Amino acid sequence: MFVRLLLVLLALAAIVAGLAFLKYRQIQTEIALFSQPMPAPTVTAAVVKTSAWEPALNAVGTVRAVQGVDLNNEVAGQVKQILFDSGAKVKQGQILLRLEDDVDRAELEGLQAAERLAQIQLDRNRALLKDRAVAQGDVDEIAAQLDQARAQVKSRQASIEKKAIRAPFAGQLGIRQVNLGQYLAEGSAIVPLQALDPVYVDYSLPERHLAQLRVGQPVSVRAAPYPDRSFTGKIQAISPGIDQGTRNVLIRARFDNPDLALRPGMFARVATQLPVQERVLTLPREAVTFNTYGDSAFLIEETNGKTLAQRRQIRTGAVRGDEVAVLDGLTEGDRVIVAGQVKLTNGQEVSIVSDSDEAAAAPAQPE
Numbered sequence: 001m002f003v004r005l006l007l008v009l010l011a012l013a014a015i016v017a018g019l020a021f022l023k024y025r026q027i028q029t030e031i032a033l034f035s036q037p038m039p040a041p042t043v044t045a046a047v048v049k050t051s052a053w054e055p056a057l058n059a060v061g062t063v064r065a066v067q068g069v070d071l072n073n074e075v076a077g078q079v080k081q082i083l084f085d086s087g088a089k090v091k092q093g094q095i096l097l098r099l100e101d102d103v104d105r106a107e108l109e110g111l112q113a114a115e116r117l118a119q120i121q122l123d124r125n126r127a128l129l130k131d132r133a134v135a136q137g138d139v140d141e142i143a144a145q146l147d148q149a150r151a152q153v154k155s156r157q158a159s160i161e162k163k164a165i166r167a168p169f170a171g172q173l174g175i176r177q178v179n180l181g182q183y184l185a186e187g188s189a190i191v192p193l194q195a196l197d198p199v200y201v202d203y204s205l206p207e208r209h210l211a212q213l214r215v216g217q218p219v220s221v222r223a224a225p226y227p228d229r230s231f232t233g234k235i236q237a238i239s240p241g242i243d244q245g246t247r248n249v250l251i252r253a254r255f256d257n258p259d260l261a262l263r264p265g266m267f268a269r270v271a272t273q274l275p276v277q278e279r280v281l282t283l284p285r286e287a288v289t290f291n292t293y294g295d296s297a298f299l300i301e302e303t304n305g306k307t308l309a310q311r312r313q314i315r316t317g318a319v320r321g322d323e324v325a326v327l328d329g330l331t332e333g334d335r336v337i338v339a340g341q342v343k344l345t346n347g348q349e350v351s352i353v354s355d356s357d358e359a360a361a362a363p364a365q366p367e
Contacts, residue, residue, distance in 0.1 A: 043340035053280035056271040061203025063266040067195040099163035118146035171195035204248035219253040281326040298337040
């Protein structure tokens with residue numbers, strides 16, 4: 001019995017010793033892994049270069065029609081004819097709608113008859129006046145009656161003319177807002193009309209830029225429906241006053257719009273072009289870390305055979321697309337980190353790879 005108990009204890013001791021040895025080896029392996037140095041993070045670098053720089057003053061604006069109105073009627077009446085389609089292009093003076101005018105035309109015929117009668121009486125009395133058969137007062141009275149008849153005819157003709165709604169200028173119509181047979185009170189909306197070529201873009205800039213603005217200055221515009229297209233125009237007018245609430249100056253630029261791509265009310269990103277500056281230091285926008293306490297970039301330095309990332313405070317200028325102008329802190333030929341700098345610390349060793357190397361290392365996408 002004692003021998004059997006001793007054998008069980010020895011077996012248990014062997015099992016415990018084996019488990020302890022395995023745990024010891026596992027701990028030693030983990031310690032060895034953590035003690036190995038971490039590989040240097042891979043980053044992409046770019047060279048600070050000098051280039052010709054065309055600065056611009058950026059703003060947002062609104063597209064407006066050179067001429068745009070909501071057509072309405074001056075006199076009340078019932079719609080007799082609709083001579084246009086929604087969205088149609090019309091010419092200046094083209095009749096778009098007629099109101100019922102039968103009663104006016106009948107009254108016009110009566111007034112024209114009275115005018116003819118007054119003209120006949122005046123001609124007869126003037127002939128009789130030569131023979132002293134009538135007094136000069138009778139002739140003057142008939143002449144006044146003729147003038148009154150003519151004025152009544154013109155008034156009725158004007159009333160009839162106002163019942164024919166015409167396009168005041170050439171342009172494109174909007175959506176029709178009336179129906180045949182509908183009674184329209186004075187000033188009822190009929191259809192909007194917009195002249196779309198050319199168009200205006202109204203925008204504002206801070207007053208500090210006023211000295212850099214002039215009439216005829218080139219302006220470019222981008223709109224959301226056409227992200228890859230830029231429209232070019234020129235400043236047509238600069239407001240003579242400054243808005244006291246915003247301290248901004250209002251600017252209006254004119255753009256040719258032959259394909260009617262720009263529409264009134266459209267949101268526009270405006271860039272007012274300034275004179276070209278030669279030899280301006282630039283670097284990719286992604287290389288700059290923008291902060292409230294100052295902008296910075298990671299400069300690549302070679303020290304004791306190691307490639308280190310050193311944070312450098314810089315002063316940036318205007319932004320043009322994906323490039324930033326560097327005013328101070330870097331020199332031409334400096335290498336800065338463009339991608340991979342988010343988790344870097346000052347003085348950390350890095351491994352530089354080119355964009356082409358990263359593209360080659362990326363796994364192919366299945367078709």
